[in-house]
Amino acid sequence: MDATTEAVREFYELFPYPSGAPTLRMGFDARYLLSLSRKERPMGRPIRVLDAGCSRGVGALGCATLQPDIQVLGVDINRVALEEARGEAQRRDLSNIEFAEVDLSTLEGLEVPEGGFDVITSSGVLHHLADPAEGLRLLKGALAPHGVLALMVYSKSGRRETLEISYVVDALVDKNQGLTEQLADARAVVRRLSELPGATDAWKIAAAVDDVEFVDRYLHIQECVYDVPELFDFINQGGLSFLRWMDPPAWRANAQTIGADLAQRASGLDGMQAARLLDSLGHAPGSMEVYLCHPENGLKSMPQATQLAETVFMVHPEIRFHTMQRNMWCATRVEAVAVERRTEEPVIVAPGVARALALVLRDQNEPFQGQAMFEVLIQEGHSAESVARAFLHAIREEWVYCPHMSELLLS
Ligand SMILES: C[S@@+](CC[C@H](N)C(=O)[O-])C[C@H]1O[C@@H](n2cnc3c(N)ncnc32)[C@H](O)[C@@H]1O
Numbered sequence: 001m002d003a004t005t006e007a008v009r010e011f012y013e014l015f016p017y018p019s020g021a022p023t024l025r026m027g028f029d030a031r032y033l034l035s036l037s038r039k040e041r042p043m044g045r046p047i048r049v050l051d052a053g054c055s056r057g058v059g060a061l062g063c064a065t066l067q068p069d070i071q072v073l074g075v076d077i078n079r080v081a082l083e084e085a086r087g088e089a090q091r092r093d094l095s096n097i098e099f100a101e102v103d104l105s106t107l108e109g110l111e112v113p114e115g116g117f118d119v120i121t122s123s124g125v126l127h128h129l130a131d132p133a134e135g136l137r138l139l140k141g142a143l144a145p146h147g148v149l150a151l152m153v154y155s156k157s158g159r160r161e162t163l164e165i166s167y168v169v170d171a172l173v174d175k176n177q178g179l180t181e182q183l184a185d186a187r188a189v190v191r192r193l194s195e196l197p198g199a200t201d202a203w204k205i206a207a208a209v210d211d212v213e214f215v216d217r218y219l220h221i222q223e224c225v226y227d228v229p230e231l232f233d234f235i236n237q238g239g240l241s242f243l244r245w246m247d248p249p250a251w252r253a254n255a256q257t258i259g260a261d262l263a264q265r266a267s268g269l270d271g272m273q274a275a276r277l278l279d280s281l282g283h284a285p286g287s288m289e290v291y292l293c294h295p296e297n298g299l300k301s302m303p304q305a306t307q308l309a310e311t312v313f314m315v316h317p318e319i320r321f322h323t324m325q326r327n328m329w330c331a332t333r334v335e336a337v338a339v340e341r342r343t344e345e346p347v348i349v350a351p352g353v354a355r356a357l358a359l360v361l362r363d364q365n366e367p368f369q370g371q372a373m374f375e376v377l378i379q380e381g382h383s384a385e386s387v388a389r390a391f392l393h394a395i396r397e398e399w400v401y402c403p404h405m406s407e408l409l410l411s
Pocket residue numbers: 005008009012017018052053054055056058059075076077078081102103104105122123124125128129216
């Protein structure tokens with residue numbers, strides 16, 4: 001293990017990330033991720049997921065709990081966090097998850113399943129390596145040809161205020177002390193500065209976060225940040241291709257961010273240019289979250305209007321449906337339906353066919369054929385044309401996705 005990795009390990013073993021009780025995240029939905037790629041996975045074996053830099057396992061354990069038929073491997077250098085994650089898996093009686101100590105700078109000791117991992121996730125990790133591009137290149141070697149890699153690295157603009165505070169901490173705190181002493185000292189400095197008249201919210205937040213978050217943000221010993229062109233260079237150096245942003249609309253300027261007329265001008269930009277524009281305007285999301293694939297693979301195309309009836313759909317795992325309803329004597333009146341995409345505020349769905357579709361999707365946790373949805377909604381009195389329009393809207397807004405045929409045959 002090189003000296004940087006040793007130091008990073010020591011850092012995280014003292015302050016395993018994230019803090020607090022082990023609240024599980026939902027984790028990535030493997031079938032949804034695989035549905036994005038043109039190439040289908042071969043049948044005959046379970047989906048294999050690698051969480052590269054799993055730490056305390058909150059994402060990997062969530063993934064394994066909600067998707068019992070997939071195999072999850074979480075790796076990290078942090079032995080304290082791995083021990084805790086193993087204990088948590090045992091307490092939850094999970095037999096589809098394992099944890100292993102693996103350094104992502106070398107991948108030495110990583111057991112890559114035959115054909116590679118179908119899905120690799122790595123969130124907030126590669127930017128802590130001495131050579132992140134080499135780490136990405138190694139992960140590419142472990143990714144199946146049809147596989148999808150979900151990556152999160154720091155954004156330069158999203159991290160600007162954090163970097164400024166770390167710079168001040170760096171200048172005023174003696175870095176020759178142990179990390180615990182640095183923390184106490186840095187907390188006192190930040191508290192003082194957060195109380196000065198005119199201190200920005202960033203300082204107040206820094207004074208309020210817990211110790212784990214504080215060291216991770218302001219006392220890190222090894223991290224790098226990316227702007228949009230640097231991110232794309234990094235992906236190229238890793239030998240992978242950009243599949244798409246995890247949240248594409250969040251990477252396009254719209255009428256709210258730059259006004260309707262300028263948004264119209266920006267609509268002609270390609271994905272990278274649009275993202276760079278948004279990043280330069282300071283409106284980009286706080287971190288760079290992307291799906292990547294092998295260069296020979298690519299984004300699967302979405303069905304056209306004429307293909308909707310025979311296409312199989314599944315409700316998108318990151319959509320939440322909210323229903324406002326009133327119960328009366330032997331009757332229920334639905335007064336509003338709202339859809340919440342990822343981290344956005346819920347949006348009320350217009351009454352009519354779109355709302356009827358949202359209500360059916362709300363209760364649908366299995367794949368379904370478009371034809372069945374047409375039949376239900378036509379029976380409710382909507383025209384085939386309006387159902388098709390609502391469906392195309394649902395695809396664009398990612399209320400639904402189209403799983404691969406191989407997943408349907410396997411389940
Ligand atoms: C900020 S935490 C992120 C943890 C987790 N992915 C999450 O989203 O909560 C960074 C993790 O990367 C791990 N890490 C850093 N360098 C590593 C390396 N060379 N090999 C494996 N893991 C590493 C650290 O031990 C730490 O657990």
